[in-house]
Amino acid sequence: MTSSQSSEFLLEMTGIDKQFPGVKALDKVNLKVRPHSIHALMGENGAGKSTLLKCLFGIYEKDAGEILFLGEKVSFQSSKQALESGVSMVHQELNQVLQRTVMDNIWLGRYPLKGFFVDHDKMYRDTKEVFEELDIDIDPKVKVATLSVSQMQMLEIAKAFSYDAKIVIMDEPTSSLSEKEVSHLFKIIKKLKEKGCGIVYISHKMEEIFEICDDITILRDGVWVDTRPLEGLTMDAIISMMVGRELTQRFPPKTNVPKEPILRVNNLTAANQPSIQDISFDLRKGEVLGIAGLVGAKRTDIVEALFGIRERSGGEILLHDKVMRNRDAHEAIQNGFALVTEERRATGIYGNLDITFNSLVANVEQYKENFGLLSNRKMKSDTQWVIDSMSVKTPSHQTNIGSLSGGNQQKVIIGRWLLTQPEILMLDEPTRGIDVGAKFEIYQLILELAKKDKGIIIISSEMPELLGITDRILVMSNGRNAGIVETKKTDQSEILALAARYL
Numbered sequence: 001m002t003s004s005q006s007s008e009f010l011l012e013m014t015g016i017d018k019q020f021p022g023v024k025a026l027d028k029v030n031l032k033v034r035p036h037s038i039h040a041l042m043g044e045n046g047a048g049k050s051t052l053l054k055c056l057f058g059i060y061e062k063d064a065g066e067i068l069f070l071g072e073k074v075s076f077q078s079s080k081q082a083l084e085s086g087v088s089m090v091h092q093e094l095n096q097v098l099q100r101t102v103m104d105n106i107w108l109g110r111y112p113l114k115g116f117f118v119d120h121d122k123m124y125r126d127t128k129e130v131f132e133e134l135d136i137d138i139d140p141k142v143k144v145a146t147l148s149v150s151q152m153q154m155l156e157i158a159k160a161f162s163y164d165a166k167i168v169i170m171d172e173p174t175s176s177l178s179e180k181e182v183s184h185l186f187k188i189i190k191k192l193k194e195k196g197c198g199i200v201y202i203s204h205k206m207e208e209i210f211e212i213c214d215d216i217t218i219l220r221d222g223v224w225v226d227t228r229p230l231e232g233l234t235m236d237a238i239i240s241m242m243v244g245r246e247l248t249q250r251f252p253p254k255t256n257v258p259k260e261p262i263l264r265v266n267n268l269t270a271a272n273q274p275s276i277q278d279i280s281f282d283l284r285k286g287e288v289l290g291i292a293g294l295v296g297a298k299r300t301d302i303v304e305a306l307f308g309i310r311e312r313s314g315g316e317i318l319l320h321d322k323v324m325r326n327r328d329a330h331e332a333i334q335n336g337f338a339l340v341t342e343e344r345r346a347t348g349i350y351g352n353l354d355i356t357f358n359s360l361v362a363n364v365e366q367y368k369e370n371f372g373l374l375s376n377r378k379m380k381s382d383t384q385w386v387i388d389s390m391s392v393k394t395p396s397h398q399t400n401i402g403s404l405s406g407g408n409q410q411k412v413i414i415g416r417w418l419l420t421q422p423e424i425l426m427l428d429e430p431t432r433g434i435d436v437g438a439k440f441e442i443y444q445l446i447l448e449l450a451k452k453d454k455g456i457i458i459i460s461s462e463m464p465e466l467l468g469i470t471d472r473i474l475v476m477s478n479g480r481n482a483g484i485v486e487t488k489k490t491d492q493s494e495i496l497a498l499a500a501r502y503l
Contacts, residue, residue: 009068010035010198011056011087011167016065018051020403023395025051029224031217033167033198038189040209040230041202043219043242044435045407046393049202052219053169057082057089070166080109088160089169094204096144096152103127104142106159119186130158134188150181157188168192169200172433178295186212204435205462206235220244243437250436251468252443256450257473258287263424263455267397268305268315276301276479279315281437283424283455290466290487292461293476294499299459300342301479303426307339308332319423333362336423340413340430342459344406348413351402358401358412359386363419386415391441408440414445425449426457431465443469463492477502 011033018026026048033039041049055062058076067074071089076082079089096105103123107460112122127140136154144152153173160168170189174182189199189212201213209216210230218225220240225241238324263283271374276298283289291299304310306317317324319335326332332339341347350358360367360379367374367382381398394404401409410430417425427446431439446469450456462468466473467487475482475498482501484492 009033010070010268012066012068013052013056013146014066014068016052016055016067017063018048018055018060019063021395023268024222026055026062026222029219029222030227031200031224032227033200034164034215035196035198036193037214038193038199038201038212040213040216041200041219041434042209042216042238043225044437045405046221047219047242048222049219049437050405051172051222053089053171053200053202053433056074057087081161083165086164087169088163088165088167089171090153090156090160090173091171096155098145099143101141101143102138102147102155105144105155106130106140106162126162127158130162134158134161135184136188150177153177153181153185156190161192165197167198167200167400169202171202172204173201174203174205175433182208190252204433204439206238206436209238210235210335218242239436240436250440250464252440252447254447254469254471256286256288256447256471258284258450259453262320263304264316264318264321265456266316266318267457268302268317269313270301270305271311271313274298274479275310275477276305278480279481280486281474281481283457284454284471285455286450287472288450288456288458288470290470290473291457291476292463292466292473292495292499293482294503295461296478297476297499298479299476302476303428303457303459306332306424307337307417309339330465333420333422334422338362338417338420338422338425340410340417340425340427342428342432344409344413344432349401349409354398355387355392355401355404355412356380356383356397359383359416360419362416386412386419389418390415390445404459406427407434410442411438414442418449422454424455424457428457428459429461430458431460439465444451463495466495467492475499475501 016026016027016029029048029052031052031445043049051060054060056067058078058081106121106127112119124140130139136158138151149491160278173185177185179393192199199267199408213230215227216230220242230280261282262285266280268276269281279302291302302311305312310326317326324335326335326337345351356379360382367378369375387394392408392411394408401412431442446456458470470487472484472486473493473495474484477499482498
């Protein structure tokens, strides 16, 4: 390798192959990252993005191909080795020691020592130095458990920075951040770029890619499609390369027709304050009702109270004009309510169990036959229905759901709840971390359910999503109902003005 070549790229991954039982995850994939650049890595869920980076990071062993880092051939045997060599990864699913301090988490496994003992003063000073460099305002001595999700995200970036990383991989770093927090994150990313880092940036948010990225590599079904400078590319061109077909519109045509109210909610108030207070609204048959609001508006508290997993101190829930107690999730399911939660890994999936279990767990009573034994035939049939109807990419029913991409995990969860045949389907951030093609499929599914006279409630932080698929939008502000608007007659500025009403 010539010196001119070695200076052109910090990282070169060439012809990378990776096979798992029943599926070829990567087939001759390439990724080349320049210094002083932000490189978007894009593709549908299951395209191989995470697998490729895990091969770089020493989590998976590649089957074929070559990795050059700083001009040298490397094959990291562990994430520790990768970190110490200058490759850092900020994961989408944060994995921190919650009961230890911020500075403990940053220097874990490499504490500064004074003799045989940890030098806490030096650790504090070093942490403050990193935070000041990145303009992060967090006390190094507080427990991580007291931080917000966005602060935890900043902590992970600071940790990557502390390793003096040359390559920093960021996997959906803005998925849980507010607009202000995203702006701060972008400033930090640009600082890393100015210092000569190469940032590999994974996001399904097209607007972000165009705002901060310089180059783009696109994968599809485990195969490298193209690497190009971002300048001159259009959103439609990127989507077409990602999905292998023209996607002429981001949202399906709305053909559902809302009818009479199916659900009435009167003065709903949660027991533990601060939370929701005196929330009233109705939901019509065949309607998609959006819930909008800023971070901290208590949008999620509404659906948790309806589903019986947040205690109520007041209010009334009427389904078909009949009072529903919904004292816990089991009772809510029996009454025809279903909830797809926001935190997929924490509260949605059983990561170490297979597709079958994850598809059927909310509907087990339906499979009991004589003597309480479960019917394998019915279970197999319903699992196949989830896989087929939701277009889940999986080698088999027995595959652990944790090994699927985020989008395929989400499809299984939605399929699970559809098997309970709910009257009211509530979805909290259903497309977070999901690619454009899979989003379109989920939107189609939501609108098809609405056409079958189901009532749909969708919470989303993505304004285009709310404006694209809902019929009305309930805007939350500081735990209160700031107003309900008709989607066709509103716009982003009106919704944001309502969201700030009670701040």
